Amino acid sequence: MARTLLVSPEQRGALPTIRDALEAADDGAVISIAPGEYEEPVHIRRKRVTISAREPGTVTIRSPFRDHPTVSVVDGTVELSGLAVFGDVRPAIQISGGSAQIFDCSATAGYAAAISIGDGADVMLRGNRISDSQCGLIVENADGVVEICELQDIVxxxxxxxxxxxxxxxxxxxxxxxxxxxxxxxxxxxxxxxxxxxxxxxxxxxxxxxxxxxxxxxxxxxxxxxxxxxxxxxxxxxxxxxxxxxxxxxxxxxxxxxxxxxxxxxxxxxxxxxxxSGNKQDQEKIDELLAELDGMIGLTGVKSEVRALIDEIQVNEWRRSEGLSVNAVSNHLVFTGAPGTGKTTVARTYGNLLKALGILPNGRFKEVSRRDLVGQYIGHTVEKAASAFDDARGGVLFIDEAYTLSRPSGGGADFGQEAIDTLVKLMEDHRDEVAVIVAGYTSEMGEFLAANPGLASRFAKTLEFENYTPEQLVSISGHLARGDDYLLGDDLDLALLEWFTQVDRDANFGNAREARKLLERMRKSQSTRLRNLGRRPSRDELRTLSLDDLLDAIRE
Structure with missing residues (x-):
């Protein structure tokens, strides 16, 4: 007969915590929990145990550690019933391997899946309520039966x-x-x-x-x-x-x-x-987005290449709708060039164009870097890369400084190559659901594309983003200033042109980012100047950046 252990902080003779009960439990034990709130993580590893509320719905379990699952089961045989489990940035209930039965429980996790099942587990869920979580239930590489469960208010x-x-x-x-x-x-x-x-x-x-x-x-x-x-x-x-x-x-x-x-x-x-056999196109939106693209300062070659891509995609969709043959076209792109040359902005516009063309279902834009794709242990990288693709599904996955994936991190095992190999497979498997854009310096991106034999072939085209000319940087400065409700004072255009002409433009020059940083320093200088007037400045004075502001900013 199974041994029953009672958990109750108030009752004499009972165990005060669930953890104490698990340590005392032998194989097949039943842990009965008295009503109350229990702030402790429940970790069950390779045990066969039943954990139930003595009175269903009266037991609440929360973990004091945000980055740990509240209830985790690893290779165990477990039954959970009548519990209310709350997670935070990790699942409320996480089952890895083994088997579990979860009956009449409620699960909530604000920034994670309420219940996550994986690693070959076999799970039965019945009569559970899952709510107010980032995701509700995730079943990955596992078997599950989910009956009479309610899921609501999931992000x-x-x-x-x-x-x-x-x-x-x-x-x-x-x-x-x-x-x-x-x-x-x-x-x-x-x-x-x-x-x-x-x-x-x-x-x-x-x-x-x-x-x-x-x-x-x-x-x-x-x-x-x-x-x-x-x-x-x-x-x-x-x-x-x-x-x-x-x-x-x-x-x-x-x-x-x-x-x-x-x-x-x-x-x-x-x-x-x-x-x-064909997708619905929003021609008005397509024209609007192309006009926005044309309105960007500089980038003549990039804008021409994007237009050519969009023309080809649109004509292919028209051919498909008429039952004509269409060659397969990849939506993945390579963006090369220095920082601050508009790569992120163009990537967002490209994603919105694909949505308007009916190629992708939404304009979602997910920007990631090496740390979002590369794990710290075997198997972690595949999980992170798959998660990034899942987050970008239906839109654009933008990988900035993608070349860092092909460079060792310098500290022990490095899984950058595993990330690249995973990308190659995912880009093929999800070619109709995610447009991948990789970006970085021109020479370094060549090394990245050579890191896997099939990587370069996954991309339709490489778009080279050239550095902005001094004249274009002056125009960008004026555009940025107007966007923040500022005006450039008399002769400031000429002074900015002189500054951008003579400034050192090495490999790390930030182009439009440099213009934005300079304007931020100028606004700081303007604030100091206006505060020293000894009176309240006029509306025009509040809006106008002067030559003195520039001279003070470049002395910093």
Missing amino acids: DDAVIVRLGARAALRHCTVRGAGFRGVYMYQAGGSSIERCDISQTGEAGIAVADQTSPNIVECWVHDTQGVGISVGRGCGGVIEDCRVENAASPGVLIDEGARTEVRRGAESKPPVGATAT
């Missing part, structure tokens, strides 16, 4: 099933997700059965990357995006599903998907279902 995706995971969602309710309700990619045989999914910021259910789920008798409604979207190369079945008050078409099946849509005994799609 990003409510449910993510990915990277070899197999999950069955049954009779679940998803309400209020900032991005997708259920998102599956590179997942194994999974299913979504009789679930109610509503009030999502994007698609109610999104299937991508060779995933073939069975989606049966689901009700998807009141979504900002389409009800159900299926990417190229995916399969599975959509059967007897109802899609209401969603973006058109209600069910979006990309060209090249093998998904079968059934309604009852008939092979007819639900109302609103469409198999698409």
